[in-house]
Amino acid sequence: MKSLDDLKKLRDEALKKVEMREGGKEYRIVVGMATSGIAAGARPVLNQLVKEASENNYNCVITQTGDIGLNSYEPIVQVFDKDNNQVTYVHVTPEKASRILKEHIGEGKVVDEYTVDTAEREGGKL
């Protein structure tokens, strides 16, 4: 799937997937990619999210932003639902990212143990 011709085919497939997910994107996933995020390993996290979202056609759009303002907790992934309720996941690794996608986006269950609230309760250790 590497040429411009492939893109046309891919486009039709993507369109089918969009139609399967009628009702628009349920979740918005935002990865912090400022200097601190990149240095802490946000890049493989972002890659993992996009790859798995594509494989499983999860109902989400994945974007990135700059500084979220919690540098010591990077890499940070924020999940917003349709009503803009926000869950902030911290110290995210590609493995944790998979679980967040599967449980939060797939099944609608927040992965409590990775959230910033849990991390703060445990004194920043995770």
Add this chain to the structure above:
Amino acid sequence: MMEDLAMHLLEILINSVSAGAKHILLTIFEDTQKDTIEMCVKDDGKGMNQEDAERFVDPFRTTRTTRSIGLGLSFLKGLSDTCNGTFAIKSQKGVGTEVHCSVQRSFIDTPPIGDIGQTIMSVVQANENISLRFEYALDGQMFIFDTDEIRKQLDGVSLLEPDILLWIHDYVNNGVTSLSKEE
């Protein structure tokens, strides 16, 4: 920390996105004869006056209001200093900003170009409406990626569709490595 050139460039590109750019041009020109890698990020964002632009390169002389600029420019300047290169920034309020950086291609501390496909994908994810053009050349052989062209092909399908993002990632990396292999 900044393992490759792609990471450095992502920093600079995100500055352009934050500056409200509608068009961003990224160029990476490698020349084996001159033994250089020349990189440039040019945007039509809000820009700043030249004096400020040069000041932002030094992290210790920035004030709090410059927080949004970050360390990207200083890191890039550091890279060019370390790797026998050059660095220049040109900016004009209301017009845009141009960042130029070169390094000695064969220098031992010069990092690899790295995952430039990921960098391009990330910029698209930061704002899918920006027209982003990437030109890569190795000794005059060129690879071009342009989101405007892709958007035309996609005909209404979002660039943010995961399948499309992955394609962008692979397409760009393939484009770059296919030229390097011919070397």
